[in-house]
Amino acid sequence: MKSAKDLKLGERAIIKDIDNDHPSSRRIMELGFTPGQEIVMLGSTVFNDPIALSVRGTIIAIRIKEAACIKI
Amino acid sequence: MKDILTENKVSLITLVGPPNSGKTTLFNQLSGKNYKTVNYPGSTVEYSISRILNKYSINANILDSPGIISLLPSSPDEKISVDSLFSHPKFGVPDIVVVTVDASQLSRHLYLVNQLINSNFRVVVALTMNDLLKRKGYQVSVQKLSSILNCEVIKVNGKSGEGIDELIKAIGRQLKNNSYEEGRAEISFNNSSHDLLGSYKKIETIENEVLISAGVDDKNGTIDIEKLNEKLVVLNSGRSFARPDEFTLKLDKIILHKYFGLLIFFVFMSLTFTSIFWLAEPAMEVINELFSYLSEEAAAIAGDGWFGNLISNGIINGVGSVLVFLPQILILFLILGLLEDSGYLARGAMLIDKPLSKIGLNGKSFVPLLSGFACAIPAIMATRTIANKRERLLTIFIIPLMSCSARLPIYALLIAFLMPSDKPWLGGIVLAFIYLFGILSSLLISSLANKFSKNILKVKDNSSFILELPAYRIPSLITVITRTFNNAKQYILKAGHVILYLSVILWFLTYFPDTNPDIQIEGKTEDEIIQLKNSERISNSYAADLGKFIEPVMKPMGMDWRIGVSLISAFAAREVFVSAMALIFKITDDEDNLQNSLLESMKSAEIEGTGIKLFTTATTTGLIVFFVFAMQCLSTVAISRKETGSWRIPLLQIFVFTAIAYLLTLITVNGLRAFGIN
């Protein structure tokens, strides 16, 4: 299954599921990443990590490792 | 709960809300205080209390709290925050909770509101940032939201004061309201992700219902066919309220660009540090002249006995020699303030998360480390936003290595000594280099400490970086300038006290016992006689006795007891070093300005009885190196103890950093000498 970390710059996707096993998964959901929401990959850094995702009208920077539990 | 108002009890109102939702702005408005509000999530780290201003005629205290995302904490510090909400150890249980909700972030921020209502708090919702939502063409129907949530909802703007009166009225109504059940249900909701998703589903329907087009009149509720159509059109146009701020999206194309982002980061950082030197030059000149004028006048009026000497040398020069650097400190605070308020810092944190994580830190260490350049004390407090314990301790550990503003006067003096005075830009470059050196060394020390601590602690480690990037805004110049001046005032007050007392003590130690030395007067000018007398007096003083005691430690570094005494006094607070130097070395009293005459006497100072110059390129560079590393600030030690909860880190800081400072100074001085640089 693809996840948010596979998104290219400017690419959109709808969240299908949040991987419950990751220790940060609850916080990720509490921040508004819930199934059904649209996310857009807005940018990154020279190091390609973290990435900036837009969700519910805000922008959230998140490490690749943590973005991996946002399934799309 | 009985009627609080008739009991004449002071009620407690707690401001709660997600990070960056406008709590502190509202708190400032209600309390008349001026606490730090910046466009960075997590700028408030501690509960702070104040009486609500009399003009609002409500007998209550208001409590500002650190931003929380949920009542289920994710880190120990968040847990303390949340626990304090249910019952603060000092301030007790809140009578009313005012939740700030960013209107442009409705669906995310209502999540916390739901949790608070479910936990049986008396909730009043303060809807902030309505101006931002309006820019997207929407507004929130207060009536609808209020009836759905079954609690009062008030639109406010903490910046302009709009809606504050209504908020107060609503708070008053709720205080009188007896219909609440007693008792708080601590986390009466379930932790499961199923509940969480259910809660969000509910919120999404609420959002769809209460968001209406900005053109509709929410109050009188008249059904205007044209407006109603407009409303339907907007709601069907693909949830455009769910898009971030347009301006922010555009700017982020550049700031979060792979390569430009890095470039901009370096430009910002280097401009910050080099402008400290360049921009401050003219203002420093003025202060310099002023204090040397004052000192001369005082000497002329009070005579050249011990009293005149105390006033002109002990007090005026001592204080002046430090205040001279106020312009530089002001500029540093101003630039940091502008960066903070624009919303850039969160992006900076994101940009260097990866490299910082390699050495055991976190992107969230960036803002604390950066504020460490102003002062280590607020910087250490700011580390509370770092959820991971190991990363937080490591950040606290290396913060004292950032060149705080108290080191600026020292570097400025020593650089001025090293560099030709006709090329001020050279000084800027050297200063930038010192900063860079400090940063690089701290990174090295951090990575070493990280390796070390991993082996010792072997803690299970859930390192995480999730940070909300706030919308950009033009920094509010008034806020930034007020805050800069407040910071400067604090600096002056602190410096004023410490330096005043220490200057007088030091002056005493350098003046007494006032032996009247025998000097060969013949064939000497009056100036020369005074100079001789002064240097005789100092070398027989109590300070000299003290200094000679530690001279064995100073000698290997090519320094003597006079620098030793200055260094010892700098352990109370670093900036005292300069006024100590001014007292000990400013022997001549000529027309020149304060700094120049100190520089002159530094140039002519010799190690007693040897004829070898005391301040050479080698020893002065060595001194700079010493100040880069040495842990010399008592207040930092205290806050480090408080925030880490034990003496381990502060003691490590004192011993490790001071040992490094001594060793490297030793190596620098003797290394330079070995290369023929004296």
Ligand SMILES: Nc1nc2c(ncn2[C@@H]2O[C@H](COP(=O)(O)OP(=O)(O)OP(=O)(O)O)[C@@H](O)[C@H]2O)c(=O)[nH]1
């Ligand atoms: N446009 C607009 N900006 C606001 C409003 N209220 C606050 N702000 C700005 O929002 C930013 C954050 O405000 P703060 O009061 O520091 O937020 P906070 O909730 O205390 O944040 P933390 O302490 O980090 O949890 C600041 O730059 C404020 O100037 C508002 O009604 N409209």
Ligand SMILES: [Mg+2]
């Ligand atoms: Mg705050």
